[in-house]
Amino acid sequence: MHIKLNNKSIQVDLTCTLQALLDSYQTSEAGVAVAINDTVIPHSSWPSTTLSEHDEITLFQAIAGG
Amino acid sequence: MNHVLSQPEQLRYARQMLLPELGEKGQLRLRQAHVLIIGMGGLGCPAAMYLAAAGIGTLVVADFDSVERSNLHRQILYQEHQIGRNKAQQGAINLHAMAPGVNYQVVREKVTADNVFSLVSDVDLVLDCTDNIHTRLLINQACVNLQRPLISGAAIGFKGQLLTLPMTKNSPCYQCIYHSTPDDQSSCLQDGVMGPLVGIIGSMQALQGIKYLSQIGSTGQAARLQLFNAIDMHWQNLAIEVDPSCAVCSNKDSRSKDAH
Numbered sequence: 001m002h003i004k005l006n007n008k009s010i011q012v013d014l015t016c017t018l019q020a021l022l023d024s025y026q027t028s029e030a031g032v033a034v035a036i037n038d039t040v041i042p043h044s045s046w047p048s049t050t051l052s053e054h055d056e057i058t059l060f061q062a063i064a065g066g
Numbered sequence: 067m068n069h070v071l072s073q074p075e076q077l078r079y080a081r082q083m084l085l086p087e088l089g090e091k092g093q094l095r096l097r098q099a100h101v102l103i104i105g106m107g108g109l110g111c112p113a114a115m116y117l118a119a120a121g122i123g124t125l126v127v128a129d130f131d132s133v134e135r136s137n138l139h140r141q142i143l144y145q146e147h148q149i150g151r152n153k154a155q156q157g158a159i160n161l162h163a164m165a166p167g168v169n170y171q172v173v174r175e176k177v178t179a180d181n182v183f184s185l186v187s188d189v190d191l192v193l194d195c196t197d198n199i200h201t202r203l204l205i206n207q208a209c210v211n212l213q214r215p216l217i218s219g220a221a222i223g224f225k226g227q228l229l230t231l232p233m234t235k236n237s238p239c240y241q242c243i244y245h246s247t248p249d250d251q252s253s254c255l256q257d258g259v260m261g262p263l264v265g266i267i268g269s270m271q272a273l274q275g276i277k278y279l280s281q282i283g284s285t286g287q288a289a290r291l292q293l294f295n296a297i298d299m300h301w302q303n304l305a306i307e308v309d310p311s312c313a314v315c316s317n318k319d320s321r322s323k324d325a326h
Contacts, residue, residue, distance in 0.1 A: 031199075031248025035304045040291060042309030043245035058302065060293060062244040064199045065222035065259055066109040066267075 001053040018049040021057070031062040069094060075167065079121050092280030093121060099279045100124040102189040104177050104205060106153040107131075108264030109219045109271065110195035111143035114157060116272035118165040122279070125161070126189060128173035129153035140261035177201055182208045191278060193271050194218040199247045206240035209233050210315045215286070216240070217274045219267040222257055226267040226294035230274050230285060238289050242309040263296045 002009055005025070012021060018034065018041060026032060034041055035058040041049055051057075071079070071093060083093050101122050103110050106129035118125055132152050133144045141153075148156050158170040175181060177196075186192055186208040194205045194216060202218065209216040210233060218229040218240065231237055270292075278285040291304040310316055 030246045031244055032246075033243045038303065039305045040243055040307065042242055042307055042312070044309055044311040058293075058304070062199065062248050063220045063222045063225060063227055064197060064202060064248075065257070066105055066107050066195050066197045066220055066264065 001051075003051055003053070003055045003057060005057045006059055007056075012051060016051050017047055018051065018057075019046040021051065022046065022059070025059070032059065033062065034059050071097075075121070078167070082120065087282045088280050092282065095280045096121050096276065097123045099191065100126065100189040101191045101193065101275060101279070102126045102128065102185055103193045103195055104128045104185075104201070105195035105197060106141075106143070106157045107137065107195065107197055108140035108259065108261070109221065109268035110153075110193070111141045111157070112265045112268035113193050113195055113219070113271045113275070114161055115143060115164065116269055117275060118161045118168045118170075120272070120276050121165075122168055124169040124171065124189075125158075126171040126173060126185070127154045127157050127161075128175075128177055128185065129157070130174060130176040140259065140264050142261075142265070177204065179204055183212065186214050187212050189214065191275055192216050193275060195268065195271065202240065203247070206231075207314055210239045215278055217271045217278070219264075219271045221264045221267045222259055224260055224263060224296040226263055226296065228267055228270045228274070228290075228292040228294070230278075230288070230290045232278075232286050232289060234287070236308065238306045238308045239312060239315040241314045242312045243291060243306055245309065245313070260296060263294075266294065266296075 001014055002011055036055050079093050082088055083090055099122050103114050106127050133149050135149055143157055143160050152174050154172045154174050158172045162170055182204045192209055192214050194202055196202055213233050215233050216231045220227045274285055277283050289306045291306055293302040
């Protein structure tokens with residue numbers, strides 16, 4: 001199925017979890033947060049969250065500057 | 067406490083009191099408010115200027131650092147000849163010249179685990195305008211424990227983040243979003259930052275603060291994270307949920323007992 005990751009269209013398995021998606025793209029989880037369709041998904045829910053067709057995933061990092 | 071505005075106050079705040087959402091009632095709420103701004107850098111300068119100009123009763127400004135020449139492109143409260151002065155103290159002097167009706171309190175010490183709880187417990191609202199993750203985590207912890215609303219701003223390069231956390235019983239906290247800290251702590255020192263970007267985020271912190279204190283809109287109830295990309299001028303508005311296994315706020319019952 002097709003989803004969008006930071007506005008880029010990608011193809012993933014039907015059974016893909018959020019955790020599996022992040023594992024394939026991210027070397028480190030440190031300071032990383034993720035939203036599906038504009039709702040931030042808590043870290044503890046990443047393994048149990050399955051993706052759906054046309055989901056829009058936003059992957060972003062904590063920033064500290066000011 | 068005097069519950070009427072003086073004639074000079076009526077004049078000074080006339081254009082915002084014209085707003086039916088604020089009015090005289092909202093102005094009096096602002097005058098009664100105590101706000102803590104931690105970090106008087108690129109975010110803290112515009113946030114403090116707008117809060118002072120809006121007539122906040124007491125502004126506590128905290129910064130241990132001094133003004134450097136390389137700060138001046140974005141830390142717009144300070145003047146060239148004030149290089150070397152402590153930011154909290156000089157900031158309060160400059161704010162007082164602009165808005166003398168506000169009561170300013172200066173904290174020149176670094177905010178640490180030893181003083182963060184007493185600083186946060188004395189105020190109605192906290193603005194996190196700091197430049198490092200470690201202090202951000204301390205401030206979050208204190209705001210969770212003491213149930214003080216937190217408006218957190220951050221900016222680097224061309225990216226900004228604005229986080230509004232009501233810290234009520236069912237509200238998420240900073241660590242519900244960021245369960246771990248970044249490996250490389252990028253900073254304005256290493257990576258650079260666009261001046262107006264911190265101005266935008268700091269001004270948004272002041273705007274959210276004014277709305278929270280004067281009870282306009284849903285600022286007091288809704289936790290939101292806004293991401294701003296200053297290259298393509300795109301804002302993304304995200305809802306945040308409580309992380310039931312959050313290391314900081316997951317034990318809500320003990321949290322509310324601690325606060326009362």
